[in-house]
Amino acid sequence: HNHSKAEDDQHYALPKSATAQDFIAIFKEINGEHPGIRKAHARGVCAVGEFTPSTAAKQRFTSPLFQVDNAPLTLRFSMGGGNPNADERRGARGVGIQFELPNNQSHTIAGITSPVFSGATPNHFLGLLQWNLKMMRGEATREDVQKFMAAHPSMQPAIEWNRGRTASAEYTSATYYGIHALWANTQGDAQKFRWQLVPQAGEKNLTKQQVESGPQSFLTERLIEQVKNDGAVTFDWHWTIGAADDPTNDPSAQWPADREQVHVGTITVTSAGGEACTPINFDPVRVARGIRPSDDPVLPIRSAAYAISFGQRLSNQ
Numbered sequence: 001h002n003h004s005k006a007e008d009d010q011h012y013a014l015p016k017s018a019t020a021q022d023f024i025a026i027f028k029e030i031n032g033e034h035p036g037i038r039k040a041h042a043r044g045v046c047a048v049g050e051f052t053p054s055t056a057a058k059q060r061f062t063s064p065l066f067q068v069d070n071a072p073l074t075l076r077f078s079m080g081g082g083n084p085n086a087d088e089r090r091g092a093r094g095v096g097i098q099f100e101l102p103n104n105q106s107h108t109i110a111g112i113t114s115p116v117f118s119g120a121t122p123n124h125f126l127g128l129l130q131w132n133l134k135m136m137r138g139e140a141t142r143e144d145v146q147k148f149m150a151a152h153p154s155m156q157p158a159i160e161w162n163r164g165r166t167a168s169a170e171y172t173s174a175t176y177y178g179i180h181a182l183w184a185n186t187q188g189d190a191q192k193f194r195w196q197l198v199p200q201a202g203e204k205n206l207t208k209q210q211v212e213s214g215p216q217s218f219l220t221e222r223l224i225e226q227v228k229n230d231g232a233v234t235f236d237w238h239w240t241i242g243a244a245d246d247p248t249n250d251p252s253a254q255w256p257a258d259r260e261q262v263h264v265g266t267i268t269v270t271s272a273g274g275e276a277c278t279p280i281n282f283d284p285v286r287v288a289r290g291i292r293p294s295d296d297p298v299l300p301i302r303s304a305a306y307a308i309s310f311g312q313r314l315s316n317q
């Protein structure tokens with residue numbers, strides 16, 4: 001029967017709170033128990049590489065991240081979601097990178113192949129996961145999930161961005177986005193920025209036919225083959241500098257397209273496979289000196305959830 005708008009608003013309301021524990025619990029309910037494996041981005045591959053900062057970044061930002069000629073990198077490319085056997089023909093891809101800096105410092109980033117998060121707050125994402133779980137259990141329909149998203153405007157940009165877009169053909173043919181705003185120190189005032197990692201060889205997405213009838217697993221094989229054949233794969237790292245009025249607390253909305261871009265360096269993947277990334281927690285709040293997180297409400301929840309997942313997988317839970 002037809003519900004009134006008020007009844008619908010109530011029915012599709014956001015959860016009132018969202019803790020890191022809530023996320024770990026619901027990832028396990030959706031994906032099942034996989035001891036020793038990441039509770040999100042379960043499927044992936046380690047890689048190693050090198051960062052070369054640009055002169056522009058060295059001159060503009062004071063962080064030790066840029067005051068080196070080169071920095072060794074440990075990376076992990078991954079599939080979004082907590083399914084270790086995820087079908088690679090669909091879905092977001094992710095990358096985690098740890099930069100090794102002098103004096104035992106490091107810098108960590110983790111981004112995905114979408115410029116926007118599916119909602120302004122952790123509560124939006126938890127609500128989405130809750131409706132998906134209900135649908136999996138036969139307690140809700142796909143229409144309920146869509147109505148939940150429609151009831152929350154900040155979930156629209158991510159839906160829009162994904163519309164008609166197929167997943168990337170390779171881990172190295174996608175642009176990755178840090179999504180959140182962070183702050184970087186300069187000689188003057190700190191500046192807000194959001195980053196993108198752009199493949200030098202260009203973006204390449206799967207054809208509709210590959211999505212329908214191609215292999216389900218190809219990303220890891222392809223990456224290993226690529227670095228073996230080509231020797232290396234390089235990305236350009238760009239930072240978009242926010243203007244005074246651009247919000248730092250909303251990961252669901254991009255800043256206007258005309259904002260200044262700084263090419264801060266290149267990130268080169270030199271080998272793939274192995275276990276170098278296994279002992280790393282790609283927590284995006286663990287940043288080098290001279291850089292600091294913003295007031296984005298998703299960042300602290302991420303940090304806490306990654307710590308729980310990290311502790312559990314290292315102790316085979």
Ligand code: HEM
Pocket residue numbers: 023037038039040041044076077078094095096110111112117122125177178179180280281282298301302305306309310313
């Ligand atoms: C409330 C929001 C989020 C929660 C609760 C969450 C939770 C998690 C958890 C539990 C892990 C596994 C960590 C580990 O075991 O080491 C993970 C991995 C990851 N997440 Fe998130 N995440 C959130 C948002 C995001 C966003 C916004 C991005 C992209 C900007 C992102 C990108 C990644 C990537 C790339 C990985 C894989 C890191 C690796 O390879 O070890 N996540 N996430």
